[in-house]
Each structure stands twice: as structure tokens, then as C-alpha cells.
Amino acid sequence: MTPIIFIPLLPLIGFLVVGIFWPFFKGKGHFIAVPLMIGSWVIATSEFFKSFTNPPNVTFVYDWIRSGHLDIGISLQYDHLAAIMLFMVTTVAMLVHLYTIGYMHGDSGYDRFFSYISLFSFSMIMLVLSNNLVEMFIFWEAVGLCSYLLIVHWYERRPSWLAANKAFIMNRVGDFGFLLGIFLTYSTFGSVSFAEIFPAISSHLHQTVNIASAFHGSMNIPVLDLIALLLFLGAVGKSAQIPLHPWLPDAMEGPTPISALIHAATMVTAGIFMIARMNPLYNAAPFAAHVVAWTGGITAIVAATIALTQPDIKKIIAYSTMSQLGYMVMVCGLGGYGAGIFHLLTHGAFKALLFLGAGSVIHSLSGEQDVFRMGGLRKYIGLTFVTMLIGSLALSGIPPFAGYYSKDLILVTAYQQGPLGQILWMIGVLTAVLTAFYSFRLMFLVFGGKERFHSDQAGHGGHGIHPHESPWTMTVPLVLLSIAAVVAGWAGEHYGVLEYLAQELPIPHQDPVAGGMSDSALKGLSVGVGVLGIFVAWAFYGRESSIPGSLAKGLSFFYKLSLYKWYFDELYDLVFVRSSFLIGRLFWQELDKGVIDETVNGVAAFFRNSGLGLRRYQTGQLQNYAMVMAIGVFGLVAFYLVFNRM
Amino acid sequence: MVPLSWYVALSAFLFITGLVGVLIRRNIVVVLLCIEIMLNAVNVNFVAFSDYLHLIDGQIFVFFVITVAAAEVAIGLGIIISLFRLKESVNMDDYNLLKL
Amino acid sequence: MMQQLPFIYFGGMALVCALLVVISRVAIYSAMALLGMFVHVAGLFIILDAPFLAGVQLLVYAGAILVLYLFVVMLLNVHSRGTMLQRQTPWAIILSLLAVGELGYLVLTSHFYPKLPAIPHPTVPTLGNTETIGMVLYTQYLFPFEVASVVLLIALVGAIVMARGRSGVRQG
Numbered sequence: 001m002t003p004i005i006f007i008p009l010l011p012l013i014g015f016l017v018v019g020i021f022w023p024f025f026k027g028k029g030h031f032i033a034v035p036l037m038i039g040s041w042v043i044a045t046s047e048f049f050k051s052f053t054n055p056p057n058v059t060f061v062y063d064w065i066r067s068g069h070l071d072i073g074i075s076l077q078y079d080h081l082a083a084i085m086l087f088m089v090t091t092v093a094m095l096v097h098l099y100t101i102g103y104m105h106g107d108s109g110y111d112r113f114f115s116y117i118s119l120f121s122f123s124m125i126m127l128v129l130s131n132n133l134v135e136m137f138i139f140w141e142a143v144g145l146c147s148y149l150l151i152v153h154w155y156e157r158r159p160s161w162l163a164a165n166k167a168f169i170m171n172r173v174g175d176f177g178f179l180l181g182i183f184l185t186y187s188t189f190g191s192v193s194f195a196e197i198f199p200a201i202s203s204h205l206h207q208t209v210n211i212a213s214a215f216h217g218s219m220n221i222p223v224l225d226l227i228a229l230l231l232f233l234g235a236v237g238k239s240a241q242i243p244l245h246p247w248l249p250d251a252m253e254g255p256t257p258i259s260a261l262i263h264a265a266t267m268v269t270a271g272i273f274m275i276a277r278m279n280p281l282y283n284a285a286p287f288a289a290h291v292v293a294w295t296g297g298i299t300a301i302v303a304a305t306i307a308l309t310q311p312d313i314k315k316i317i318a319y320s321t322m323s324q325l326g327y328m329v330m331v332c333g334l335g336g337y338g339a340g341i342f343h344l345l346t347h348g349a350f351k352a353l354l355f356l357g358a359g360s361v362i363h364s365l366s367g368e369q370d371v372f373r374m375g376g377l378r379k380y381i382g383l384t385f386v387t388m389l390i391g392s393l394a395l396s397g398i399p400p401f402a403g404y405y406s407k408d409l410i411l412v413t414a415y416q417q418g419p420l421g422q423i424l425w426m427i428g429v430l431t432a433v434l435t436a437f438y439s440f441r442l443m444f445l446v447f448g449g450k451e452r453f454h455s456d457q458a459g460h461g462g463h464g465i466h467p468h469e470s471p472w473t474m475t476v477p478l479v480l481l482s483i484a485a486v487v488a489g490w491a492g493e494h495y496g497v498l499e500y501l502a503q504e505l506p507i508p509h510q511d512p513v514a515g516g517m518s519d520s521a522l523k524g525l526s527v528g529v530g531v532l533g534i535f536v537a538w539a540f541y542g543r544e545s546s547i548p549g550s551l552a553k554g555l556s557f558f559y560k561l562s563l564y565k566w567y568f569d570e571l572y573d574l575v576f577v578r579s580s581f582l583i584g585r586l587f588w589q590e591l592d593k594g595v596i597d598e599t600v601n602g603v604a605a606f607f608r609n610s611g612l613g614l615r616r617y618q619t620g621q622l623q624n625y626a627m628v629m630a631i632g633v634f635g636l637v638a639f640y641l642v643f644n645r646m
Numbered sequence: 647m648v649p650l651s652w653y654v655a656l657s658a659f660l661f662i663t664g665l666v667g668v669l670i671r672r673n674i675v676v677v678l679l680c681i682e683i684m685l686n687a688v689n690v691n692f693v694a695f696s697d698y699l700h701l702i703d704g705q706i707f708v709f710f711v712i713t714v715a716a717a718e719v720a721i722g723l724g725i726i727i728s729l730f731r732l733k734e735s736v737n738m739d740d741y742n743l744l745k746l
Numbered sequence: 747m748m749q750q751l752p753f754i755y756f757g758g759m760a761l762v763c764a765l766l767v768v769i770s771r772v773a774i775y776s777a778m779a780l781l782g783m784f785v786h787v788a789g790l791f792i793i794l795d796a797p798f799l800a801g802v803q804l805l806v807y808a809g810a811i812l813v814l815y816l817f818v819v820m821l822l823n824v825h826s827r828g829t830m831l832q833r834q835t836p837w838a839i840i841l842s843l844l845a846v847g848e849l850g851y852l853v854l855t856s857h858f859y860p861k862l863p864a865i866p867h868p869t870v871p872t873l874g875n876t877e878t879i880g881m882v883l884y885t886q887y888l889f890p891f892e893v894a895s896v897v898l899l900i901a902l903v904g905a906i907v908m909a910r911g912r913s914g915v916r917q918g
Contacts, residue, residue, distance in 0.1 A: 620745025623677075623738055627669050627834055627841070634845045641848060648753045648793070650858040656757045658849040660764055662842050667768035669838035670831050675819055676767070676776050682811070683764045683780070686787050689803075690760075697794040702878050705796050706887050709879070712806050713894045717901030719811045723818050724908035730822050738832070 002059050003043050004078050007086060008129065010040040011093075011121040019115035029111035030101045033118045037090075037097045040121070044090040051083040056503070058131055058195075065134075069190055077131035077194070081341065081504040084497070085128045085273060088348045089266050091484070093121040095477035096261040099356055102473035103257055103363060109153055116153075117261065120146035124266050128273065132193040133182045136274065140178065140238065143267045144171045150262065151254035163250035170247040174237015181230030184209070188223050198280045205284060228281050228288030232295075235271030239325045241299045246568050248322055252314040256359030259314060264321045264355050265348035272328045272344050276337040279505055283335065290420070293333025297424045300326030302566060304434035308441070309552075309562040313358050313371050316442050320395065321351055323431060327410050330428070334421050335508035336413035338498040343410055345497075346402035346488045350394035353481035357388035360474055361446060364467040365453060371442060376451040380467035383475050385447045387482040392443050394485045396436035397530040404527065405489030407432065409498075412522050416510040429529055436533025437540075444541040653694035660687035674729070674736045678722050685715050756789035771830050773819050777812060784808045798876040 014036040018029045025032070056079030065072040097117065104110050123142035130136040144167075152164035182192060188204060189197050201224065209226055212219035235241070240248035251263050262268070275282060275292065282289050300323045307319035324347050328340040362369055364381050378385045394401035397408065411432070415425040453467075469475070498507055517525075540548050552559040564570070660683060667680030689708045696704025726736070733740055763783035770776040784807040791800035832838070883891055 618745055620742025621739055622741070622744065623669055623832055624834065625744070627838060630665060630669065630838075630841060630845075634841065634848060637848050637852075638844075641851065648750050651853050651856070652750075652753065652757070653790075653794075654856075654858070655850065655853045656761065658853065659761055659846070662845050662849070663761065663764040663768060665845070666838055666842045667764075669841075670835040671768065672828070672830060672832055673773055675773050675815065675822075676770075679767055679776050679780050679815065682807070683767060683783065686760075686783065686807075689799075690787060690790055693791055693794045693796050693799060697796065702882050705799055705875075705879055706882055708796075708799055709802065709883065710890060710894055712802060713898060716806060716811060717897050719814055720901045720905040721908070723814060724905040726818060727822070728908045736822065737828070 002057070002078075004047060004057075004059055004076050004129070005061065007040050007044050007047070007090065008076075008122050008125040010036040010043075011118045011125065014118035015115050015122060018111055018118065022111040022115060025111045027106075027110050029114035030097070033114040034094075034097045034101065037094050037118065037121060040125070041090040041094040044086045044125075047078070048083045048087040051078070051080060052500070056080065070186070070192075072132060072134045072192060074135055075131040076126075076129040078129065079504055080501055081273075081276065082128050084341070084345065084501065086125060088345045089124050089128060090121070092261060092265040092348055092352045092481075093117070093124070095480055096257045096352070096356070097121075099260075099359070099474050099477040100255075100257045102471040103359055104255060105471075107255075113150070113153060113255070116146055116149050117257070120150065120262060120267070124270070127270055131195065132191075133185060133197075134192050136277075137175075137178060137182060140234070140270060140274075141175065143262070143270060144168065144175070144238070147171075147251070147258075147262050147267055150258040151251050153255055153258070154253075157253070159250075160253045163247070163253040167247040167251050170244050171237045174234045174244050177230045177233025177237075178235075181227050181234065184223070184227050184230060188227065194277065201280050201284045222285065222287070224281060224285040225288045228278070228285040229291060231274065231278060231281075232288060232292055235274050235329070236295065237271075238274075239268050239271030239329060240322050241271070241295050241326065241329055242302060243568070245299065245303070245322055246565070246572065249315045249318040249565070252312070252318050256314065256355060256362060259318070260352045260355035260359070263318065264351040268321065268325060269328070269344045269348065272325065272332060272340055275329070275332045276341050276505055279332075279337045282332070283506075289333045289335070291333070293330050293420065293424060296326045296328065296330030296333055297427045298326070299323070300330060300431045301427050301434075302326075304431045304438070305562050306565050307438040308434060309559060311372055312369050313361065313374075313442065313446065314355070314369060316371070316438060317351070317354050317358055320354075320435065320438065321347075323435060324351065324395075327407065327428065327431070330424055331410045331413055334414055334417045334424065336410065336417075337505035338501045338507060339406070339409045339413045341501060341505065342492055342497050343406035346394070346406040346485070346492065349481055349488050350391045350402055350485040353387060353391040353478065353485050354395065356474070356478055356481065357384050357391060360384040360470045360478065361388075363470050363474070368453060371445040373453050374446045375449045375453070376447070377467055378447040381469050383469060384478065387475075387478040388447075389443060390482040390485050392439040394489075395439050396534060397432055397526055398436075398534075399527060400486070400490055402485050402487070402489030402492075404530075405493045408523050408526050409493075411526050412519060413508065413510070415517065415522055417508065429526065432526055433529045433533045433536075436530045437537045440534045440537035441541050444537060448542060650694060650698045653690060657687045657691040657694070660684075660690065663687075672737050672739060674726055674738055674741075677738065678719070678726070681718070681722075682715065685711055752793050753790070756786045756793065759783075760786040760790065774816070777815050777819055780815075781808055781812050784812065796875060798879055 011033075014033040017032050018025065022029065056077070059076040059078065061074040061076065063071075063073050097114075100113065100117065104113055107113065120143060123139045123146055127136060127139035127143060130139060148164050148168045151167055152161050154160045185197065186192055188207070188209075189200050191197060191200075204224060205222075207223045208220040209223040210218060210220050211226065237244045248263060248268065252259050254263075282292065303319045303322035303326060307316050307323065310316045310319060324343070328343050328347070331337075331343070332340040360381065361374065361377065361384060364377070364384070365374065368374065390401065394403035397404045399405075411425055411428050414421045414428055539545065561567070664680045664683030664687060667683065668677055671677050671680065689711055692704040692708045692711070696702065696708075729741060730736060735741075760783050763779045763786060766779035767776045767783065770779060784803060788800040788803040788808075791797070791803060
């Protein structure tokens with residue numbers, strides 16, 4: 001038995017023990033869950049370092065469904081892609097487990113929380129290790145379920161469960177597409193296993209499927225494109241790409257460790273992981289790949305513009321996550337799967353860092369999330385400030401931090417993929433400016449300038465809040481993650497992450513001289529735009545300035561567009577929610593009350609009235625009954641005479 | 647020779663007489679008497695067919711009918727006695743026990 | 747005509763007695779008219795070559811059942827208060843007239859077999875009426891015969907239980 005099976009097994013045990021026996025822990029759930037998660041991380045790390053030399057292997061666990069030609073097993077496919085993903089997932093999960101001890105201390109649902117994040121870690125590890133589409137779908141759903149359970153952790157709060165329902169329902173739309181994609185895969189290839197699908201792709205290149213056959217129409221499209229698009233719909237939901245993105249910012253209603261673990265580092269990257277895993281399919285489906293690339297690019301720029309004006313610290317980071325996910329999806333659509341996964345890994349580190357730092361800030365201010373009510377926190381929570389500064393620099397793509405290497409790789413890869421790539425490259429560069437701007441807007445508003453929280457709190461009885469540094473269980477993960485945010489990019493480039501991943505993710509053909517800009521010019525440009533963004537942020541928010549206010553007035557249309565998130569929520573409310581209510585009300589008032597209720601009540605009233613009428617005939621007089629019987633007998637005789645004799 | 651149809655007609659008239667008695671009389675004892683008339687009407691029919699078809703089975707049935715009539719009279723009169731104890735009345739319309 | 751005279755007498759008298767049962771105001775007259783009907787029906791049985799049944803008719807009906815009726819009529823104060831007839835009498839009369847019409851029509855239009863030549867009963871060739879009934883009753887109809895005995899037993903017990911009343915049960 002390989003040690004790989006213990007990587008998912010240990011968090012599962014943690015979930016079962018803490019989940020089943022939670023009443024006995026009474027706030028001591030971390031004594032079970034955290035050591036098990038650390039054990040899982042140790043195994044994942046050692047296996048990761050062994051994977052440089054060991055060949056990929058598949059560990060068969062058990063047969064799940066075997067029916068005719070359908071053969072679905074639970075197997076652990078451990079190759080380079082899975083190894084590096086597992087390394088990142090277990091690292092972040094382990095650190096978030098640690099951080100949770102401090103952040104959730106004293107919460108009524110403390111042990112429940114630990115059991116759920118252990119379950120989530122198990123599901124995510126299994127998702128990464130799955131070797132067929134059905135297994136992947138099961139754990140794809142399982143991480144979605146955990147996300148739901150954890151967003152709704154504070155279930156007494158209305159925004160919590162609204163956000164959880166929104167996340168769940170929006171993911172259903174995407175998962176529906178994923179499921180249809182699995183069905184079509186099975187009907188096309190006769191198998192759902194990656195090892196059997198990929199070699200068969202070349203023989204289905206010109207096969208088409210008539211999607212209008214149910215309506216007796218004829219609309220043939222290539223089957224590989226359709227499969228790729230349907231699977232991508234799942235990724236759109238899971239990775240919060242436009243148009244299925246509004247759940248991600250709302251999901252920030254959950255506790256901050258969840259935002260870091262699920263909604264920044266791991267679960268939302270499952271979509272990118274899935275695209276990378278299915279890369280032979282996307283390489284064979286050019287149209288679908290274009291859709292993927294454009295979706296990613298549009299998401300990146302739209303999310304970045306929204307992040308510019310948000311007042312909530314967690315929502316800023318959430319939109320930033322969306323924007324970075326857009327980057328990854330975009331470069332995957334252009335064939336740069338390795339670059340996408342590389343950015344996924346570094347992003348996992350620095351985005352988890354940013355979220356945990358934001359959690360530390362919120363914790364120190366006893367729950368305040370509005371950046372306009374912070375300010376000047378640098379001298380109170382210095383360690384948090386330093387780690388968040390590292391995270392922001394990494395996000396902005398400033399060397400030598402991790403984001404520089406991976407984002408740069410994405411932009412270079414995009415640029416060298418021909419005209420389409422260059423258009424998307426321009427979007428990417430523009431997004432990079434915005435990214436640097438909103439990251440440092442957040443930094444200046446939170447840590448620099450005047451203290452805006454005292455004055456606001458003075459009205460409430462005079463006792464202001466005193467910011468305090470977080471306990472060591474929270475700061476240790478921050479420090480470790482900031483080290484990762486510094487070195488992950490350098491290590492990835494130095495040790496050749498692309499070559500490492502090339503086993504599963506082929507490096508796209510690149511044209512170094514296309515477009516006329518060399519590698520180093522591109523790198524210089526992306527660093528330059530990062531610095532430009534930071535400078536603009538300083539000019540706007542780093543000092544006393546009237547520019548933001550006057551810009552908001554002068555460009556009020558764009559300001560409102562950004563502040564109200566491009567009105568996606570309102571649009572969906574109008575198109576889906578209101579119309580559903582309208583149809584529902586129509587059926588309720590007209591059909592249910594008007595037709596069905598009337599029918600049912602009418603039947604009841606008919607029998608009631610006829611019973612009232614017929615009651616007179618129950619006299620209790622035996623001879624009346626005998627009379628009726630006699631009438632019946634001679635009536636039958638009369639009937640016989642009339643119809644048979646005459 | 648008496649035709650069979652005469653017996654059948656007699657039986658029918660006897661039966662209807664008994665039926666009318668059951669339907670119109672208020673006295674509960676007379677109603678029971680009228681039931682006896684109806685049973686006898688049937689017996690006449692049985693015996694007539696038995697004779698005309700030379701089958702003894704009709705007479706056997708009459709034998710059983712008489713047996714059942716005896717049992718019915720015993721039970722019926724027992725019921726009448728207990729009802730009379732209950733209400734001091736032999737009128738049919740005083741007993742509407744079938745009505746809830 | 748001579749052959750039909752006994753039938754006309756017995757049948758007519760039976761019918762007249764039956765009508766008397768129905769129309770007599772006093773219950774004891776009804777009972778006495780019923781006795782007349784039984785006797786004349788017994789006469790009809792004799793005409794129909796069923797002397798054993800005629801005897802049973804006289805013994806059981808006239809001897810036992812009717813005596814039972816007379817006891818009850820005399821024990822209880824059976825004088826009904828108010829009218830003799832039910833309210834539904836007119837409707838019952840109309841129904842009976844309709845029934846007479848129907849059955850009369852049926853009898854008139856039906857085709858009856860003529861009297862068959864006397865063939866002996868297959869199983870009991872040359873015995874008389876009483877022996878024949880006895881043979882058939884204790885062979886072919888043995889099971890119904892036993893059931894009839896159980897019916898009589900139940901009637902016996904039931905009649906005793908009901909006639910004794912509640913006080914009798916308590917004392918027992």
C-alpha cells in the first residue's frame with residue numbers, strides 16, 4: 001500500500017472523529033484535526049520531493065460502479081500535476097488549520113468548523129487525485145458542499161445563508177454543464193477514465209453531434225468542442241468566471257479562514273485544475289479553447305475594475321481572486337497550462353496570505369471590515385502589515401516576489417500566441433495596472449494615514465477599540481505563507497516548474513519574435529505597469545488627496561458601474577429571480593388557487609352537499625329500505641322485460 | 647291436468663301478497679307472518695317444478711326452507727320480545743335503530 | 747275441469763287466506779288466517795305428489811311455528827296504536843300492481859314444459875316419496891343437512907339468549 005492513500009485518508013479520519021464525536025470535544029477539536037492534517041502535509045511533501053525521480057503511478061482503491069461497459073473505480077492518480085497541486089493544497093490547508101485555532105477561538109461552532117475543513121481537505125485532495133471524470137465530479141460536488149457548509153457557518157446571520165444558497169445554486173448551473181459533459185464524454189468515448197479518453201481523442205476530431213435533434217432540427221457542431229464547452233461550464237461556476245461569478249464575493253460572508261482556503265487557494269482553482277487535467281481535449285477543441293481564453297480575459301479585467309472601488313476589505317481581495325483566476329483561465333485557453341498551474345500555485349500562497357492577513361486585521365479591530373474605517377494600523381499590528389505588504393507586492397507582480405514570476409510567465413505566454421494572444425495580453429497588462437492599484441489602495445487605506453476607527457467609535461460611549469496583534473497560531477501561518485510568497489516564484493522558475501509539469505501539460509509552441517517585443521522587454525513592461533499602479537495608488541490614497549473624490553464625481557457612471565459590480569446582481573435579479581417569482585406567482589394564484597384548489601374544493605363541496613341532501617333518505621325505517629329493495633328487484637325485472645323481451 | 651304455469655302464477659301472487667304485507671303493515675308480528683307467506687310461495691314453486699320435472703331435489707330444498715323458516719321464527723320472535731321489553735311497542739316505525 | 751278443481755280450491759283458498767293475513771286489523775286474526783293458508787298449501791303439496799312435505803308442512807308450520815306466533819301474540823300486548831298501515835302504503839300498492847303486471851306477463855308469455863312422463867329417480871328407482879326424500883337427504887344432501895342442524899342449534903341458543911333478557915344473564 002503506497003503512502004499516497006494516507007494523504008486523503010488522514011483528513012477523512014479527522015473529519016469523522018471530530019464530526020461524529022463533536023459534543024465531547026468542547027473546543028478541543030483541533031487536537032485531532034490539526035495533527036492529522038499536518039501528517040497529511042508531511043506525506044504529501046515527501047511524496048512531492050520523491051516525484052522528481054519516481055514515475056507516475058495509479059493506486060486502485062476500490063470498484064465503485066461496474067455495469068456493462070461502464071467501469072468507474074475510485075483510484076488515486078499520482079503524477080506531477082497531482083503532486084504539485086497536492087503540495088500546495090495540503091500546505092495551505094495545514095496552515096489554515098493552524099490559523100483557525102486562533103481565529104475561531106471561542107466560537108460556538110468551533111469543532112464543527114474543524115470537522116468541515118477536514119472534510120474539505122479530504123475532498124479537495126481526492127479531487128486532485130481523481131483519475132476519471134465521475135470521481136472528479138463526485139469530489140467536485142463534495143468541495144462545493146463543504147464550501148456551502150462553511151459559508152453558512154454563522155447560520156443565524158441572514159447574509160450568511162443567503163450567500164451560501166447563492167454559492168450553491170450558482171454552482172449547480174455550472175455543475176449541470178459538467179454533468180452533461182460527462183454524459184457526452186461517455187457516449188462519445190465509452191469511458192470516463194482519463195487514461196482511456198486522451199488516446200482516443202485523435203480519432204474523434206471530425207465527429208459532430210446534432211444538438212438540435214430533439215427539435216428535429218439540424219445543427220452539427222464538433223463533439224469535442226461541445227464536451228470541452230460543457231466541462232468548461234462547470235469550471236466557470238467553480239472558478240467564479242463571468243457570468244457565474246457573483247457567488248464568490250458574497251461567499252466572503254463566511255469566516256476568513258474559509259475565504260483563504262476555499263475561496264482563494266484551493267476550491268476555486270479546481271476549475272483551472274480541471275482544464276489543465278483535460279488539456280488534450282482543449283488542445284483538440286480550438287473553438288472551446290477560444291471561448292475559455294476570452295472568458296478568462298473578460299473576467300480578469302471586469303473583476304479588477306470592480307475591485308477598484310469596493311469598501312469591504314474581504315470583497316476587494318475576493319474580486320482580486322476572481323481577476324487572478326481569470327488570468328489562469330485565459331492562459332489555459334491559450335494553451336499555456338503550465339503557466340496557469342504555476343500562477344495557481346503562487347497565487348494560492350500569496351492570496352491565502354492576503355486573506356489570512358485581512359482576517360488578522362479584522363480580528364484586531366473586532367470584526368470591522370470597512371477599509372474606510374481603518375487606517376494607521378501599521379504601528380499596532382506590525383507583523384500583519386509586513387506579511388500583507390509582501391502579499392500585495394507579490395500580487396502586483398513586483399520582483400522578486402512570487403507573483404512576478406508567474407504573472408509574467410502568463411503574460412509572456414499569452415503574448416507569444418499570435419494575434420489573439422496579443423489582444424488578451426493587452427487586457428492582461430491593463431489588469432496588472434489595476435491589480436497593483438487596488439492592492440495598494442487597500443494597503444494605504446488600512447495601514448497608512450490617519451486612524452479612522454477611533455473617531456467613529458467615540459460616539460458609542462467613548463470607549464474606542466484598541467487594535468491588537470493576533471495570537472501566534474495566526475501569525476505563524478502568516479509568516480510561513482509570506483516566506484512562500486517570496487520564494488515560490490523564484491523556486492518555480494529556478495527548478496523549472498514548466499519542465500516538471502511538461503509530463504502532463506505540454507509546453508505550447510511559442511514564437512519568441514512574434515509581435516516584436518522580446519522576453520526581457522515584456523518582463524520590464526509588466527514590472528513597470530505594476531510600479532505605475534502602486535504609484536497611482538499612493539497618489540490617490542497614500543497622502544491627503546482630493547483626486548478619488550473628484551474622479552468619482554467626474555466619472556460617476558464608471559464609478560457607479562464599478563461600485564455596483566457592473567450590476568450583475570441586479571441583472572440576474574431582474575432576469576432570473578423576478579421572472580421566476582412572476583411565473584411562480586402566476587402558477588400559484590391562477591393555476592394552483594384558481595384551478596387546482598377550486599377543483600379539489602369543488603369535489604369536496606359536491607360530496608358534502610349531496611350528503612346533506614341524501615341524509616333525508618336514511619330514515620332508519622326498515623320497511624322503507626325493504627321498499628327500495630323491492631323497487632330494485634322489480635325494476636330489474638322491468639328492465640329485462642323492456643330490453644330483452646320486446 | 648293442471649298446467650305448470652298456474653302453479654307459477656299462484657306462487658307469484660302469493661309472494662306479492664306477502665311482500666305487500668311486509669311493506670304496508672305497522673304491526674311487527676304481522677310483518678313476520680307475511681314473511682312466512684313469502685316463504686310458502688317459494689315452496690309451492692319448488693314443489694310444482696319438482697313434480698313436473700320428476701326431480702326430487704325441489705322437495706329437498708323445501709325441506710331446508712322449512713328448517714330455516716323455523717330458525718327464523720325462533721330468532722325473530724326472540725328479537726320481538728326483547729324489543730317489546732325495550733319500548734313496550736310492536737310498531738315498526740318506533741324502531742328506527744338503523745338511523746344513527 | 748275435474749282434475750283442476752282441487753287446485754282451484756286449494757290455490758284460491760291459500761290466496762284468500764294470505765290476503766286475510768295482510769288485511770286483518772287484529773294480529774290474532776292474521777295468525778289464524780295464516781294457519782288456513784298453511785293447511786291449503788299442504789293440500790297443494792298432496793296434489794303435487796309430495797305427501798311427506800305436506801305432512802311436514804302441517805307439523806312444523808301449523809303445529810310448531812304458528813303456535814309460537816300465537817304464544818307471542820297472546821303474551822305481548824300486540825295492539826298497535828294508531829293506524830294499521832304504513833305511510834308508504836299507496837306506493838307499495840302501486841308497486842305491487844306493477845309487479846303483478848310484470849309477473850303475469852312473464853307467466854303468460856313464458857313457454858313451460860308440458861308435464862314429463864314419470865321417469866323413476868335414477869338413484870332410487872321404485873321407492874315412494876318419503877323413502878326417496880330420505881335416501882337423497884342422507885346421501886347426496888348430507889352436508890347441507892348437517893349445516894341445517896347447526897343453523898337450528900344456533901337459532902335455539904340465540905332465541906334463548908335474547909328472550910331471557912338482561913336480568914337473566916346477570917343472575918346466571
